[in-house]
Amino acid sequence: MTGASGAGKSSLLSMIYLARKPSAGRIRLFERDVTTLSRPETAMMRRKIGVVFQDFRLLDHLTALENVALPLKISGQRDEKVRRHVAELLAWVGLSEHLDSYPPTLSGGQKQRVAIARAVVGRPSLLIADEPTGNVDDRMAVRLLYLFEELNKLGTTIVIATHNESLVARFDHPVVRLVDGGVRVDRPRKGRA
Amino acid sequence: MMLFARRDVPLDSDASGRFLPWLVAIMVYLAALALISALTMSRAIGHWQEGLSGTLTIQIPPDQVVAKAKSAPDALDRVLDLLIATPGVREAKVMEPEEIERLLRPWLGAAASLAELPVPVLISVTFNPAAEPDFAALARAVAKISPDAVVDTHQAWLGKVRDLARTVQGIAILVVVLIAGCAVMIVAFATRMGLSVHGHVIELLHLIGARDSYVASQFQAHVLSFALRGGMIGLLLAVGTVFLAGEVLKGSEAMVLPELALQPLDWSVLLLLPVAVALVATLTARFTVLRTLARMP
Ligand SMILES: Nc1ncnc2c1ncn2[C@@H]1O[C@H](COP(=O)(O)OP(=O)(O)OP(=O)(O)O)[C@@H](O)[C@H]1O
Numbered sequence: 477m478t479g480a481s482g483a484g485k486s487s488l489l490s491m492i493y494l495a496r497k498p499s500a501g502r503i504r505l506f507e508r509d510v511t512t513l514s515r516p517e518t519a520m521m522r523r524k525i526g527v528v529f530q531d532f533r534l535l536d537h538l539t540a541l542e543n544v545a546l547p548l549k550i551s552g553q554r555d556e557k558v559r560r561h562v563a564e565l566l567a568w569v570g571l572s573e574h575l576d577s578y579p580p581t582l583s584g585g586q587k588q589r590v591a592i593a594r595a596v597v598g599r600p601s602l603l604i605a606d607e608p609t610g611n612v613d614d615r616m617a618v619r620l621l622y623l624f625e626e627l628n629k630l631g632t633t634i635v636i637a638t639h640n641e642s643l644v645a646r647f648d649h650p651v652v653r654l655v656d657g658g659v660r661v662d663r664p665r666k667g668r669a
Numbered sequence: 670m671m672l673f674a675r676r677d678v679p680l681d682s683d684a685s686g687r688f689l690p691w692l693v694a695i696m697v698y699l700a701a702l703a704l705i706s707a708l709t710m711s712r713a714i715g716h717w718q719e720g721l722s723g724t725l726t727i728q729i730p731p732d733q734v735v736a737k738a739k740s741a742p743d744a745l746d747r748v749l750d751l752l753i754a755t756p757g758v759r760e761a762k763v764m765e766p767e768e769i770e771r772l773l774r775p776w777l778g779a780a781a782s783l784a785e786l787p788v789p790v791l792i793s794v795t796f797n798p799a800a801e802p803d804f805a806a807l808a809r810a811v812a813k814i815s816p817d818a819v820v821d822t823h824q825a826w827l828g829k830v831r832d833l834a835r836t837v838q839g840i841a842i843l844v845v846v847l848i849a850g851c852a853v854m855i856v857a858f859a860t861r862m863g864l865s866v867h868g869h870v871i872e873l874l875h876l877i878g879a880r881d882s883y884v885a886s887q888f889q890a891h892v893l894s895f896a897l898r899g900g901m902i903g904l905l906l907a908v909g910t911v912f913l914a915g916e917v918l919k920g921s922e923a924m925v926l927p928e929l930a931l932q933p934l935d936w937s938v939l940l941l942l943p944v945a946v947a948l949v950a951t952l953t954a955r956f957t958v959l960r961t962l963a964r965m966p
């Protein structure tokens with residue numbers, strides 16, 4: 477999803493990950509009209525959605541490892557295997573040196589990668605990433621997008637909001653453009669994904 | 670497991686975490702003292718009642734008792750005869766002047782000499798525990814012998830003491846109820862404050878799929894730990910105070926209260942107090958969180 481700054485990308489995404497309700501219209505997710513969900517149903521649906529927030533929203537008093545393990549803790553997974561799984565994931569995004577670092581001591585790009593690890597750790601059915609590569613160099617950006625592609629192949633639907641047109645051009649996926657309050661969808665040339 | 674040991678909502682670092690245990694300590698301390706005074710009071714009544722129920726005292730005015738050498742039986746002799754003939758009486762004892770003096774000294778002072786005072790003759794009567802004496806009939810018979818004699822079954826005095834004790838107990842219960850109310854309000858207030866201070870953390874927990882009860886459990890764990898800590902501190906202080914008060918009162922004369930020592934019942938009530946406070950506090954936190962979150966959109 478692309479669009480100029482202030483076009484409404486974050487706003488639209490926040491409605492999809494159930495942080496806000498649309499003032500008009502309806503949103504259907506997983507065969508449900510999300511405006512009719514009860515609080516417990518909303519919680520259960522959110523567990524199927526992983527979110528990389530534009531401002532990361534890491535908990536500063538928890539280590540990188542604890543931050544990433546949080547979705548698993550909340551959904552009741554608390555065995556020893558979790559630590560290994562989480563550590564591997566952090567190693568994959570290049571943070572094996574920082575398992576026990578606290579977010580305030582991490583760089584913007586490092587925080588972003590912790591946020592991405594937290595969003596994908598629970599194997600969500602839907603992954604929403606708001607500007608997930610804004611703070612990393614191009615090499616890491618491409619690497620992260622490959623991670624997303626891998627997840628996509630495993631069956632996860634992925635929505636990424638970005639300004640980075642060159643990144644959009646580099647991959648061959650449907651593009652939603654927010655322009656002047658309207659939506660334009662560009663299908664991929666090869667009809668992939 | 671270490672990975673999950675830490676609380677997601679950093680409540681321990683709040684300023685409230687430092688003063689809340691002390692507030693709980695003070696509340697438990699006051700409640701413990703109130704309960705101990707109520708328990709001691711009811712024990713005192715039981716003690717007095719037990720000591721006095723099988724007894725009565727008869728006072729005969731001094732002018733009706735003739736001095737040592739006498740020809741005919743005086744009022745005292747006739748009353749004693751009557752008592753010996755009364756069924757159920759185990760003992761009828763004329764109190765020695767020295768004993769009466771000892772009893773009166775705290776009120777009259779050492780200087781006063783009983784010889785100059787019209788002190789009545791006292792007969793202390795003890796009944797068999799099984800006997801059900803007819804006090805009224807006995808009083809009538811005594812009145813026939815000596816119209817000015819006073820038959821004291823201690824009932825009036827005991828009644829007054831019982832009223833006093835009930836008042837003290839009522840106040841103690843009121844104090845405990847008020848303290849419980851205070852505890853509920855303080856915990857509810859602190860919980861609401863925690864919810865708003867950590868609003869961003871709670872929002873995040875919700876966004877990654879936490880149920881309200883998960884958020885509530887974070888607050889419950891926090892409140893439980895400070896309530897237990899504060900409760901134990903308050904309990905220790907209360908036990909220390911009772912011990913000190915017992916030591917101080919031990920030396921005092923004319924001790925009417927039973928020994929101010931903690932009995933098994935007191936101990937169980939005292940130990941229950943921090944547990945009860947912790948329970949009330951934890952439930953309050955849970956209820957407050959769930960209610961506050963349910964009102965959120
Ligand atoms: N809570 C809000 N209340 C009212 N207006 C808002 C609110 N949040 C955002 N907006 C407005 O909505 C518009 C879209 O904001 P949004 O954050 O969705 O943009 P964006 O496309 O994500 O921009 P960027 O690329 O800079 O992140 C902006 O004009 C913004 O001022």
Ligand SMILES: [Mg+2]
Pocket residue numbers: 485486487530606
């Ligand atoms: Mg945005």
